[in-house]
Amino acid sequence: MTAPVHRPREGTPDTQHGMRRRNLSRVLHAVAAEGPLSRAAVAQHIGLTRAAVSTLVDELIRAGLLEELGPQRPGGVGRPGSALAVSGRGPAGLGAEVGVDHLAVCAVDLSGTVRARAERRVSNRGRAPGPVLRELAALVRDVSTRAEAEGLRPAGLAVAVPGLVARDTHTVVRAPNLDWHDTDVAALLPVDMPLTVDNEANFGALAELWLAAEAPADFLHVSAEIGIGAALVVDGQLLRGTRGFAGELGHVPVRPEGPACPCGGRGCLEQYAGEEAVLRAAGVEPGPDRVSLLAERAAAGDAATRRALRGAGAALGIALTGAVNLLDPRAVVLGGALARLAPWLLPALERELTRRTATPADGVVVSGLASHGPLLGAAHSVVRGVLDDPLGAV
Amino acid sequence: MTAPVHRPREGTPDTQHGMRRRNLSRVLHAVAAEGPLSRAAVAQHIGLTRAAVSTLVDELIRAGLLEELGPQRPGGVGRPGSALAVSGRGPAGLGAEVGVDHLAVCAVDLSGTVRARAERRVSNRGRAPGPVLRELAALVRDVSTRAEAEGLRPAGLAVAVPGLVARDTHTVVRAPNLDWHDTDVAALLPVDMPLTVDNEANFGALAELWLAAEAPADFLHVSAEIGIGAALVVDGQLLRGTRGFAGELGHVPVRPEGPACPCGGRGCLEQYAGEEAVLRAAGVEPGPDRVSLLAERAAAGDAATRRALRGAGAALGIALTGAVNLLDPRAVVLGGALARLAPWLLPALERELTRRTATPADGVVVSGLASHGPLLGAAHSVVRGVLDDPLGAV
Numbered sequence: 123m124t125a126p127v128h129r130p131r132e133g134t135p136d137t138q139h140g141m142r143r144r145n146l147s148r149v150l151h152a153v154a155a156e157g158p159l160s161r162a163a164v165a166q167h168i169g170l171t172r173a174a175v176s177t178l179v180d181e182l183i184r185a186g187l188l189e190e191l192g193p194q195r196p197g198g199v200g201r202p203g204s205a206l207a208v209s210g211r212g213p214a215g216l217g218a219e220v221g222v223d224h225l226a227v228c229a230v231d232l233s234g235t236v237r238a239r240a241e242r243r244v245s246n247r248g249r250a251p252g253p254v255l256r257e258l259a260a261l262v263r264d265v266s267t268r269a270e271a272e273g274l275r276p277a278g279l280a281v282a283v284p285g286l287v288a289r290d291t292h293t294v295v296r297a298p299n300l301d302w303h304d305t306d307v308a309a310l311l312p313v314d315m316p317l318t319v320d321n322e323a324n325f326g327a328l329a330e331l332w333l334a335a336e337a338p339a340d341f342l343h344v345s346a347e348i349g350i351g352a353a354l355v356v357d358g359q360l361l362r363g364t365r366g367f368a369g370e371l372g373h374v375p376v377r378p379e380g381p382a383c384p385c386g387g388r389g390c391l392e393q394y395a396g397e398e399a400v401l402r403a404a405g406v407e408p409g410p411d412r413v414s415l416l417a418e419r420a421a422a423g424d425a426a427t428r429r430a431l432r433g434a435g436a437a438l439g440i441a442l443t444g445a446v447n448l449l450d451p452r453a454v455v456l457g458g459a460l461a462r463l464a465p466w467l468l469p470a471l472e473r474e475l476t477r478r479t480a481t482p483a484d485g486v487v488v489s490g491l492a493s494h495g496p497l498l499g500a501a502h503s504v505v506r507g508v509l510d511d512p513l514g515a516v
Numbered sequence: 517m518t519a520p521v522h523r524p525r526e527g528t529p530d531t532q533h534g535m536r537r538r539n540l541s542r543v544l545h546a547v548a549a550e551g552p553l554s555r556a557a558v559a560q561h562i563g564l565t566r567a568a569v570s571t572l573v574d575e576l577i578r579a580g581l582l583e584e585l586g587p588q589r590p591g592g593v594g595r596p597g598s599a600l601a602v603s604g605r606g607p608a609g610l611g612a613e614v615g616v617d618h619l620a621v622c623a624v625d626l627s628g629t630v631r632a633r634a635e636r637r638v639s640n641r642g643r644a645p646g647p648v649l650r651e652l653a654a655l656v657r658d659v660s661t662r663a664e665a666e667g668l669r670p671a672g673l674a675v676a677v678p679g680l681v682a683r684d685t686h687t688v689v690r691a692p693n694l695d696w697h698d699t700d701v702a703a704l705l706p707v708d709m710p711l712t713v714d715n716e717a718n719f720g721a722l723a724e725l726w727l728a729a730e731a732p733a734d735f736l737h738v739s740a741e742i743g744i745g746a747a748l749v750v751d752g753q754l755l756r757g758t759r760g761f762a763g764e765l766g767h768v769p770v771r772p773e774g775p776a777c778p779c780g781g782r783g784c785l786e787q788y789a790g791e792e793a794v795l796r797a798a799g800v801e802p803g804p805d806r807v808s809l810l811a812e813r814a815a816a817g818d819a820a821t822r823r824a825l826r827g828a829g830a831a832l833g834i835a836l837t838g839a840v841n842l843l844d845p846r847a848v849v850l851g852g853a854l855a856r857l858a859p860w861l862l863p864a865l866e867r868e869l870t871r872r873t874a875t876p877a878d879g880v881v882v883s884g885l886a887s888h889g890p891l892l893g894a895a896h897s898v899v900r901g902v903l904d905d906p907l908g909a910v
Contacts (some may be wrong), residue, residue, distance in 0.1 A: 338756045361517035363844025364734045370841035378834045387872035440772045447764035450757025
């Protein structure tokens with residue numbers, strides 16, 4: 123697992139203070155990823171002396187981020203040392219998700235364990251942002267209270283939305299399937315803690331990077347709820363784009379003279395592989411839990427549904443050929459609803475990629491996180507913020 | 517201008533030694549970019565104390581990288597201080613370019629000035645790599661000798677090639693317009709200095725980043741000689757892709773059922789906007805200096821040539837719509853041959869981008885470096901290597 127650490131900005135000088143902060147982060151990351159670990163094992167892991175590590179460890183214990191489990195003999199070899207673990211009563215990251223059909227919130231501790239969770243099925247399409255976000259805030263308070271009852275301190279909240287979020291802001295510029303435009307989530311969400319807001323595909327990709335067993339450091343993560351989004355991870359970092367709008371795979375032209383798209387273009391990928399297009403091609407009425415319905419019909423051998431998913435897979439393959447040619451990712455990961463429909467999408471998708479010779483090194487893989495990715499990615503992004511800058515959190 | 521500095525790899529600890537190396541780099545970058553500067557101005561520029569900067573400056577002077585110009589009063593304000601400049605007799609970067617129709621080499625000093633240059637018109641298409649690279653080596657020796665006669669020390673050679681180069685190797689995996697396959701340039705190029713090899717579009721983009729007056733830190737650089745290449749700069753860094761193959765814009769599908777492409781795909785951008793496709797559409801015979809011929813005919817109002825360039829511009833616009841949707845760059849920069857043909861390509865290109873609603877924030881701009889980009893980018897990459905790690909070079 124990669125362990126990105128807090129780095130000074132370009133142009134800021136290196137100082138003793140900055141160096142100490144970065145080394146505290148390295149210690150905390152090492153214990154979170156590999157713990158429990160003895161002080162000696164931490165020292166070996168990050169390449170600092172035992173003495174330097176002990177000073178850093180003491181500081182992290184005082185800050186309530188690490189705890190000592192008492193004398194142990196890790197692995198049964200060498201001198202007994204007190205094993206260190208991240209605190210189960212320290213900071214927690216809260217993640218929230220605004221879906222078209224649901225709201226969800228969870229709390230994750232420093233070890234990555236989900237400690238509390240709440241979800242509500244509710245149709246948010248066309249609902250005004252205010253009531254949706256007030257309902258979300260109630261779930262946040264519920265989860266927050268339960269986390270505090272277990273001794274955790276919520277360190278911040280990250281909210282995943284199915285739309286474009288302007289970079290470094292809390293503003294949803296456009297979420298077509300919610301019908302939100304220029305919605306300032308910070309102004310409408312009555313919670314009192316540090317807040318970040320990002321696109322659900324971005325958080326889904328980060329979850330894949332941080333939580334999947336063998337995630338590559340470079341991949342293109344494609345996900346779908348109603349629309350089709352993508353996120354690019356390069357060298358273990360999300361590529362956000364200048365305005366925060368990178369990853370709009372759904373509006374890559376597949377057939378330039380194809381059907382008009384609400385975005386203003388023609389023949390965009392969503393016109394062939396978006397949920398509405400697939401439902402229409404399969405002759406399925408829009409309704410609740412549409413993805414399950416498509417999966418059931420395809421599994422039962424329904425010819426129209428299978429044909430619709432083959433067409434969607436081929437269109438995905440054409441759009442991904444362009445993306446793979448441009449980005450040369452190690453893998454393409456299918457997440458969200460696409461993961462559940464993968465058995466019927468993949469053959470046509472991979473056939474297009476192969477005949478167009480743009481197959482990524484590790485091929486196309488299906489996410490094990492599927493639709494849980496965005497919520498987990500959001501909560502973990504807060505946890506990673508603590509690991510990256512331990513002193514900023516206390 | 518951004519000043520990227522040498523950074524420790526993920527997971528390596530910060531040390532006093534590493535910190536000193538990075539601060540030496542900051543001082544040298546500041547003087548190279550903004551000099552001549554007094555020690556006090558350097559200190560202010562990079563945010564370290566005057567005393568710390570003086571120690572670093574003394575070390576860079578001893579290493580022959582900086583020189584004192586004698587007592588001056590920079591800007592006429594404050595105490596007189598001895599102005600510092602990068603050495604005009606220090607390390608030099610050598611850049612070389614293997615084109616389809618030419619070979620070129622140049623030497624650039626730490627201040628960015630081209631101090632020697634050699635070029636030869638020669639048709640390299642279908643020629644074996646050995647003779648081409650021996651001829652290139654003779655030009656390298658010529659330029660190197662002239663640079664040494666001016667007191668410069670060549671610090672390394674970077675070679676730009678019109679093909680895919682496997683990341684962190686010297687191997688040209690595929691250069692269709694030279695007909696090179698799996699060519700190890702290091703084994704065939706008889707020169708005795710540190711060598712890097714990269715795609716010409718990558719070096720062209722780096723030249724744009726480092727040398728253009730107001731280059732954004734995020735852009736998509738599109739260039740063409742015979743084929744169409746692109747390079748992506750994100751946060752001031754080149755996005756290379758897992759295998760080093762990122763930027764294959766020429767093989768993004770424009771019309772998925774279009775003409776077969778030698779790459780194995782169908783309807784790739786090169787089938788509409790590659791040089792051969794444009795020459796054919798314009799009714800122009802392939803021959804030497806084809807781009808000038810196209811530009812002349814278009815300027816003279818030749819209808820077939822103008823129609824061919826409009827078609828190429830529209831195809832570029834469709835492929836770039838996908839790229840802009842995926843990457844959200846601040847700008848698209850047209851370089852290489854495309855820069856010279858921009859007056860006739862741009863209207864159709866921008867019309868497609870606009871109607872497909874994927875226009876980048878700063879629009880489409882034409883490179884001022886045009887076909888000089890790759891050679892300059894190669895030479896400057898060696899110079900940047902010295903600025904990024906001054907002690908590695910002495």
